[in-house]
Amino acid sequence: MTKRWLWLALGCIVMAALAASLAMGHARLRVADTVPAPGALLTESPKEIKLVFSVEPGGLIPDQSLFWVVRQGPDEVVAVGKVDLSVADRNVMRVELKERLGSGVYLVKWVAISLQDKGFAEGSYSFAVK
Numbered sequence: 001m002t003k004r005w006l007w008l009a010l011g012c013i014v015m016a017a018l019a020a021s022l023a024m025g026h027a028r029l030r031v032a033d034t035v036p037a038p039g040a041l042l043t044e045s046p047k048e049i050k051l052v053f054s055v056e057p058g059g060l061i062p063d064q065s066l067f068w069v070v071r072q073g074p075d076e077v078v079a080v081g082k083v084d085l086s087v088a089d090r091n092v093m094r095v096e097l098k099e100r101l102g103s104g105v106y107l108v109k110w111v112a113i114s115l116q117d118k119g120f121a122e123g124s125y126s127f128a129v130k
Contacts, residue, residue: 059090
């Protein structure tokens with residue numbers, strides 16, 4: 001009976017390790033490097049929106065990874081950002097804002113797909129301009 005439990009425990013450990021290795025390639029937003037920061041209350045419009053991701057070698061798939069900035073109430077897409085191809089690691093998405101953002105609350109919604117494992121990740125955060 002103890003051998004059976006030992007094999008069961010070993011099997012669980014192997015399955016957990018496999019699951020963790022599969023999820024490792026998924027992109028994760030690096031909040032500390034994101035501009036503007038999630039929850040920021042800005043006194044003036046940012047010049048750009050920049051999202052930085054932790055992702056395995058190869059980075060993000062450029063034509064499938066993007067974000068959009070939505071002004072809340074009336075909902076209106078004010079900018080769309082894409083992978084910055086000038087960054088060698090392909091782990092940055094950015095958009096330069098052509099027009100100043102007016103005062104209000106903005107939602108940044110992103111989708112990131114990593115090249116290495118085609119791992120899909122998505123998320124969102126808000127910031128406000130006074």
